[in-house]
Amino acid sequence: MRFPFLCTLAVAALAGSMGLTACTTTGETDTAPNTSARVALDAEVNDTLNRLYKVAPDTREMVAKAAGVLVFPSVIGGSFVVGGGYGRGAMLVDGRTQGYYSLGTGSIGWQIGAQSKSVIYVFNTREALAKFLDSTGWVAGVDATVAVAHIGANGRIDSETIRQPVVGFVMNNAGLEAGVSLQGTKISRISL
Template sequence: MRSPILRTLALAAVAGSMLLTACTTTGEKDTAPKPSARAALDADVNATLNRLYKISPDAREMVAKAAGVLVFPSVVGGSFVVGAEYGRGALLQHGRIQGYYSLGAGSLGWQIGAQSKAIIYVFNTSDALQKFLSSEGWVAGVDATVAVAHIGANGSIDTETAKQPVVGFVMSNAGLEAGVSLQGSKITKIKL
């Protein structure tokens, strides 16, 4: 006879796998978006940057000086014991979109819920951007350390953070999030 704890864990695992079935990712061939999907993503990228600039005016100058900026307007995460996040975004250089990327991350532990957030990676140096571009699948925290931006009450970016080769911003509906980790997020180039 199985213990109640093992039975509960088995039921949680089954329920979690059923819940995450809707969050599966498919290959590029399976999800070939229409040209309008590209235009919609481009518009979302620009809207996300404009929202960042309203929250932190310093971010506009930082982005303008950056070697590249990777914007994921909507990273959706869901979890029930096992968590997963997925989103699509675009890399901009000098204000122009240079390519499209997917972001995926997973986690394990007692958790439940769903959320959506925007994630922006600012490559402050050409070297950091080149390492990203030459990777087959760039992983935050493995291929480069990502400093999560610290924003002051007046919207100014902490000067030490702004000096880092790669700076990340995480925005929820409530504004910029502090104390989050971007470690382990895998970013891969896709075709749209």
């Protein structure tokens, strides 16, 4: 009696998570140049950076000094045993958009549910930025180590974090997430 109920629950959860990922798939019209999509994404990028500055005020100076900043305003993830996430973002160099990118993640393990978060990569050195821009598919942890930012109880960025070539920030609705890993995240340039 219990087995059919569990099977039904598993199928319903899988269908729900597939529905969430279907919301993020791109169609043929997404590959054509689309000015309104770029304008909308650029606005979301700016909003995300402003949220980051409110949550961790030290990041404003860090971003201003950075060689480049890659911002994914909304990375949508869904999972049922096997999980994944997808988002689109923009690379800013000297405050100007230099290109658009997609982010993809995957994971395996007991997990269920869906969530949305913002992911920001700060490239503190020109060398790290150049390596990223020269790649055709950059993978965090393979092509470069990404230090996830440590924010102290006083809201200040850890001085060791600031010295890393690439620093990552992950934000949800409650603020910055701690103890997350960005390793294995693949980022590729896209046309928007």
